[in-house]
Amino acid sequence: AVLDAQRARGWWESFDRQVEERWEELTELDRVSGDGDFGRNLRSAVRKARARLVGAAPDDVGAVFAAVSAGFLDTGGSSGPLFGMYFREFAKAAGGLPVVGADVLARASRAGADTVQRLGGASVGDKTAVDAMVPAAEALERAVAGGAEVTAALTAAYRAAAAGAHATTGMRARRGRASYVGDAARGVVDPGALAVAWFYERGATAA
Amino acid sequence: AVLDAQRARGWWESFDRQVEERWEELTELDRVSGDGDFGRNLRSAVRKARARLVGAAPDDVGAVFAAVSAGFLDTGGSSGPLFGMYFREFAKAAGGLPVVGADVLARASRAGADTVQRLGGASVGDKTAVDAMVPAAEALERAVAGGAEVTAALTAAYRAAAAGAHATTGMRARRGRASYVGDAARGVVDPGALAVAWFYERGATAA
Amino acid sequence: RRQFLNDPDDLVAEALEGFELAHPHLVRWNRDPSYVVRAQAPVRPKAALVSGGGSGHEPLHVGFVGTGMLDAAVPGQVFASPTALQVAAATRAVDTGAGVVHVVKNYTGDVLNFRIAAEIAADEGVRVQQVLVDDDLATDPQLTGNPDGPGRRGTAAVVVVEKVCGAAAEAGADVVEVAQLGRRVAGSARTLAVALQASTSPGERRPSFDLGPQEVEYGVGIHGERGVGRRGFATAAELVPQLVHPVVEALGLRRGDAVLAVVNGLGSTSGLELSLVFREVTALLGGAGITTARSLVGSYVTALDMTGCSVTLVKVDDDLVRLWDAPARTAALSW
């Protein structure tokens, strides 16, 4: 199966609901490892994306992600612009396409991880969203090489992202605000990485 | 006898010494009936006048009083400008004259009292310097009419001014800062009126 | 609150020295007697404009010396009148034979010293006219019930008088016309101010009065003194009408009238807040059908570091607007 604009919206709306329901968990994590505003920042970005999606009713997959990207780019914190640029790669890769396959998602995910690393300067192991983004891209690429369709590929991406996020628990932050708190952040999962895992999980389930 | 520039300077220098020695008494009086700065204001004016007299070594009577007037006009408070204008009438009346008689002093004193009343808006009975200035002018005029020379005329002026100053003791202030304290000022002599009496007293003694 | 200061007694002189150094192309400071004149004396005879008063209100008045506004400013010590001799010297220094207009804020000391200076200058042949600015509604005898007092204080409207008179003088109006214009502006201007925190005198550590957490000082002037009463602290939406409505009423403003509105910071009020207050002012005026034809928003007539602001309304016609729009080149106002 492939992803059309309607399924892409469904995927995003499912993520949106998850954020509305569970944003406080993310805030709690950021309270330990950062400045405690990530949940609220993410919720704010998601609401802005929602307004754009409702307003525009996009009819290609790229346009769905363009609306999502704009919502994040219109939000503060470090996560707003970085996630905005992450989703922007999805918008670019799927730009003008009424339907996309796993290959397009793999390309988008890889480009997104690269962009976030380039702009934010974090590498795998720095206890950031990158720790979920990079494994997700790798998993998608492997899935595509193995001939998987969209749902299977996203399931693989979700598992990889969740594992990556989980692995941040033992890490010491080197980038972002969490870097100021140093060892205090050890022992909790990075909330940005967790949000990436949620994103792919919703894709595997809803898309 | 008449008043030449040298005697006019002597008169002023004698007043100047009196102020330097006894300015604190005036401040005390202003503390009760006003804001407690009159002694300091007067000393400041006298010092400025001194600097001008030393700098210019004026050789006519008008010029002596012009220097004195400028010293006061260059000083703050209500007393600075009002006394400055008072002495300015002496400078005007004696302008260009190497020697002056009692008649010139009487004209100056009257013009000074008028000017202070016009500018400050106080009348006799308002517990201000006017209560010494007006009787002094009247005494000088009477002395001149009676043919008195300078020292006798100034002695009469001093007596009248001192009596006028003394009479302020029972008055309630209506002008100047003392007006804010109302009845509290009753019972003390007005320091500005007392300074006027000192001025004529020094004239009677030193000039 | 502390200050950048050496000896408090030297503050004004040291600041004037710095001011001259910062604006050598605009002003020249005469040290003794102390006054500030334009760097270039007027190239042609014109009615000259002199103002002054206590220091501590910066940029007033020295910041308004320059083309299109003042020819001279005469600064006293902090919150104390300049002396008559200073004013007379400045008057003499700027007279080109066309006469001098004194713009005086209504305070006993200022009025006395400017009046004396005018007499001295007049004796020397200078034609002097005085414009008395008394815009502070909080001290209006009708409100205070004290008809014998010194009357309404002069506050932020003085900037408008200086700007408009300066433009007229620059355009060739004679000394009497400039003064009449100034009186007309002063007569159609009223101000009200509120403080959220008192100012601190140079060298002092404590503000000149204390306010409870839920109090504001209503009807303050610009000398750090108490106002006419305490009111409750509230949002800008609730405080600003308390400044605007009495002024609108006192000026008898009606639907269709046009005003120049000055929202003036008293020292420590941030630019964000002043812009926000101005928004409230225009909304209130707009609601009453009054046009905000022109405006000035910023800290122009301060009371050292007082936290607070004043609102001044000046009823204007096209002529006044034209004079307001005319070019000015001063340290604090330039367009």
Add this chain to the structure above:
Amino acid sequence: RRQFLNDPDDLVAEALEGFELAHPHLVRWNRDPSYVVRAQAPVRPKAALVSGGGSGHEPLHVGFVGTGMLDAAVPGQVFASPTALQVAAATRAVDTGAGVVHVVKNYTGDVLNFRIAAEIAADEGVRVQQVLVDDDLATDPQLTGNPDGPGRRGTAAVVVVEKVCGAAAEAGADVVEVAQLGRRVAGSARTLAVALQASTSPGERRPSFDLGPQEVEYGVGIHGERGVGRRGFATAAELVPQLVHPVVEALGLRRGDAVLAVVNGLGSTSGLELSLVFREVTALLGGAGITTARSLVGSYVTALDMTGCSVTLVKVDDDLVRLWDAPARTAALSW
């Protein structure tokens, strides 16, 4: 400390609305995404200048939109970066095809969002150049010993960069030339600041940190944060050298050099004090044989109501002085 305020969350938007109302002939505020552009779009193609950053620094940056300075300013919330989308929209709005220069103060959020906005605009065919302003000596890695940190913060030197680049752009320099010029100015500028009292965030009652009666906060930035250390309160004559000397040394200034000196109030510092500080600055420079070729004294880059001041020195040559002297017409700087 209290403020004129309604809902703290609405402060920036309400202030921008007021700012636009106060300067309708100069600026236009685009509400969403929020940015301020000149009222008249440039009449001819020219390299455009965009700056921005958190609010609370007024008049920076919105007060510098106008002829000879910025084409657009992009305000974030108080002390928070504007979003990439705001910056991208402003960039788009002012591009005439001649490209856009972003003047960015060095703060993580600002740098990230401007960089992203530049990428977005570049994708749409806009040529964007960035000038990073990082003048705050207090945060120099050489002094802090933290080479991995974000480096020197951007503070008051940004006004000089905006003025000089604005003049060059107005005179027809292309986008690369303007950016190179900006980098040169930023590279020859260093700043140090000291606070006598912390600022108070909108809606808060207490300043963001407390100082003992004999302490000053040395090396503060413009976000109300603590500086690099406490020092003793002292006279201006003793405090000012602590700002000037390290800057002179860091810039390697020598006898015969010329500088532009900015004495900048951080919010609540009175005009008298700033003039007095400037006098100390010129005296120190003069003593070292350094000419104060030009100066700017006033509150231009503030930290809400912080009491304090910064001293910025920029090494200048005749070219820079000419560009500094070129006309500007903005709400906050005009000559």
